Amino acid sequence: MTQALELKAPLTGTVLPLEQVPDPVFAGRMMGDGLAIDPTSSTLLAPCDGVVTQIARTHHALTLTAANGAEILMHIGIDTVSLKGEGFKPLVAQGQTVTCGQALIEADFSFIAGKAPSLITVVVIANSDTQEMAERATGAVTAGQSILMRVRAKGAASAVADASATPSADTTAWAVVGHGDGVHARPAAMIQAAAKAFNARVFLRFSGQEANARSVVSLMGLGIGHGDRVEVLASGPEAGQALAAVVEALEAHSPSAHGEVEAPAVPAPAALGAGKVGGVLAAPGLAIGPVAQFAAAEPRVVELAGELGTEYNALARALATVRSAIMSQMHAALKHGDKAMQAIFDAHLALLDDPELVGAAERAIGQGKSAGVAFRDAARTQRQVLSAMNNPLLAERANDLKDLERRVLLAISGDADQKPVVPPRSILIADDLTPSDLAGMPADALAGVVLARGGATSHVAILVRARGIPALVATGAAVLQIENGLEVLLDATHGVLDITPAADSLQAARQQIDARRDTLEHMKRQALEPAHTLDGQAIEVAANIANERDAREAARCGADSVGLLRSEFLFIERESAPSRDEQQAAYQAVLDALEGRNAIMRTLDVGGDKEVPYLSLPQEDNPALGLRGIRSGFARPALLDDQLTAMLATRQASRLRILLPMVADVADLLRVKARLAELAAEMGITALPQLGVMIEVPSAALLADQLAEHADFLSIGTNDLTQYTLARDRCNPDLAAGLDPMHPALLRLIAQTAAGAAKHGRWVGVCGAMASDLEAAPVLIGLGVTELSVSPGLIPELKARVRALDLAMCRREAQSLLLLSSAAEVRARAREIWPQV
Ligand code: PEP
Ligand code: MG
Secondary structure, X not given: OOOOEEEEOOOOEEEEEHHHOOOHHHHOOOOOEEEEEEEOOOEEEOOXXXXXXXXXOOOOEEEEEOOOOXXXXXXXXXXXXXXXXXXXXXXXXXXXXXXXXXXXXXXXXXXXXXXXXXXXXXXXXXXXXXXXXXXXXXEEEOOOOOEEEEEEEOOOOOOOEOHHHOOOOOEEEXXXXXXXXXXXXXXXXXXXXXXXXXXXXXXXXXXOEEEEOOOHHHHHHOOOOOOOEEEEEEEOOOHHHHHHHHHHXXXXXXXXXXXXXXXXXXXXXXXXXXXEEEOEEEEOOEEEEEEEXXXXXXXXXXXXXXXXXXHHHHHHHHHHHHHHHHHHHHHHHHHOOOHHHHHHHHHHHHHHOOHHHHHHHHHHHHOOOOHHHHHHHHHHHHHHHHHOOOOHHHHHHHHHHHHHHHHHHHHHHOXXXXXXXXXXXXXXXXXXXXXXXXXXXXXXXXXXXXXXOOOOOOHHHHHHHHHOOOEXXXXXXXXXXXXXXXXXXXXXXXXXEEOOOOHHHHHHHHHHHHHHHHHHHHHHHHOOOOEEOOOOOEEEEEEEEOOHHHHHHHHHHOOOOEEEEEHHHHOOOOOOOOOHHHHHHHHHHHHHHOOOOOEEEEOOOOEOOEOOHHHOOOOOOOHHHOOOOHHHXXXXXXXXXXXXXXXXXXOOHHHEEEEEXXXXXXXXXXXXXXXXXXXXXXXXXXXXXXXXXXXXXXXXXXXXXXHHHHOOXXXXXXXXXXXXXXXXXXXXXXXXXXXXXXXHHHHHHHHHHHHHHHHOOOEEEEOOHHHHOOOOHHHHHHHOOOEEEXXXXXXXXXXXXXXXXXXXXXXXXXXXHOOOOOHHHHHHHHHHHOOOO
């Protein structure tokens, strides 16, 4: 049994149980277990030796961390934060080492008594999930002399609390897990979010183990599978609501990630023959190239710990550095529309916020470890828990933790990340790769990827699939012995790496690779020509872009025009809004890069999931239904004026078309139209640019005929139109599977939009992700869409697809799809009608 830590009374007075504290947060033990003192002395003394790990800015509260890791929070008086420091004099500094009985804070109780509701001072163990109270005083205590309580560790810091650490629960319930793969990273993040939303402590109990619902790692560590029954325990003022929310999050349905990829079993080595290694398909395709063995050096860790305060600060700084680096990577991913990368870094942020992971590292520092050792050990303990699970999906998440561990350790040591350089077009072989390893490699570095470990559902597998790089995983360690530079043949589709390929196999593979490349090259060359259906209908294939560089790429890929410039990318990752002149220069650069093509530029679409901190838009309960799109322009008219003026001021403004996001009805459109006319008149401009409306809100689709009367064109934003029509948050990965624009409800709104536009002779485009879906193209064209705007790289394939379609048939068949009742039925039928080659 661990030795108990003795805590002396920090003040003289009468001991009270927490239930008698006139503050629900303390009374409900939200801050942890402990005792209160109704004080008669006024100098707060250290109850034991330790380090002052936190002093409130307003000096009314202080946390002392003892050598055994216990975090003792002392809070003087109730609601005393509102005194803003008046009446309190700190006698020590944060990071300072103090001895038992040392004076910490001087409180002027005669002043405080007149201002605060109570002088009752609370002493709680802030990390009560790992520390328990072994003894509690009652009655009168004397500061620095009487023992107030004894505290002992509940056992080694671990991702999962042991059974004896059962928290007291005000309310409990059972949930049957609906997530197809059990509680892995994304469901765990969902449960964590539900638990964090309430003033309550929530624990899950499963198979004799417990986990804090606010800890993603602990939740994953329980190894809960689909259909498992889990007990949920909650305590605190909002226990009831928290319990209901967590049960709902557990029972939510999310599809199995195994459905995302077909992972053939590892072929039996005997059947493969000599010189061949079998593995699991992670991304299909054939590749030939020289082997590049990839092993990142372990980051340096300083073993010797410095002052406690220094080590705490080193960890805090490193966590902050990694957090902001991940945020920038997420922004960059968002900018390039790289949803896979964005979702992966989002999951990494949730891990970095994990209270169990960071708490375990902090406790280890309290026990005398250096920041590096503490974080490395904490991350490794968690990794071992995950790797030991029977669930491969959870075991693969250990790789994400390894990625984070490496980044945090590098940030602590301050060393640069030294990674081997991979020559272009290599077949990279590694024990395992992390998402960061892959993110840091140039696009042309990899012809293929072979991993000794890993799995088909790992984040790395998702990334290689998204990039179209053939990849094989779980081949076993033998591949790590293959000589660098040796030419090998990777047939990921059939799960084989051929280390000594015969000349005829190499020749056959080369022919296939060349044929595929030729098809793509042919499509690229053809892409420079306009696309018509077989029966002669011109379909404009346009590009979605963010800046001038994208505009050049669009022109190179054969875009007929730009269908959507998301102007918000000019505004993010800055300290303040771009000036009118800066904007004009940026818009001009895009027009110039397009060499005579037209460009549709959308006015600022911020709010909702797109945050621009310096605009200080108000906090909202439902941002997706709040001040976003054109509404944020109405809320900041000067900003909208600047943007419209910058667009009007460009040379060759006749090639520029203005598009308004999130328009709900005609009033929105007329308001901007009138302002645009005023601004143009002030500038002496008579020829106004065309003005279009995005159809992203169901009301706009329903009123498309009214909008088309006043707009020059309509462009359907299927991303938002789907989210609002199906009432499914587009940013919630757990709802993603049902967020399919091929839903008949969406198709009917698109049909209605096209009919409304046709009434006034206007054209309709689609600039949401549905336009990039080759399966959806015939449906959209059949419903009356004549412009499709997509990422530049997709243009050649989309144009080839359009050229193989017959408009009359598309029209006929699209009508029949409107009568189906689910997206799955629509897709199945569309595949039958328009099989893809
Ligand atoms: C859309 O909603 O489909 C759209 C194109 O706009 P964004 O994705 O920028 O919200
Ligand atoms: Mg949108």
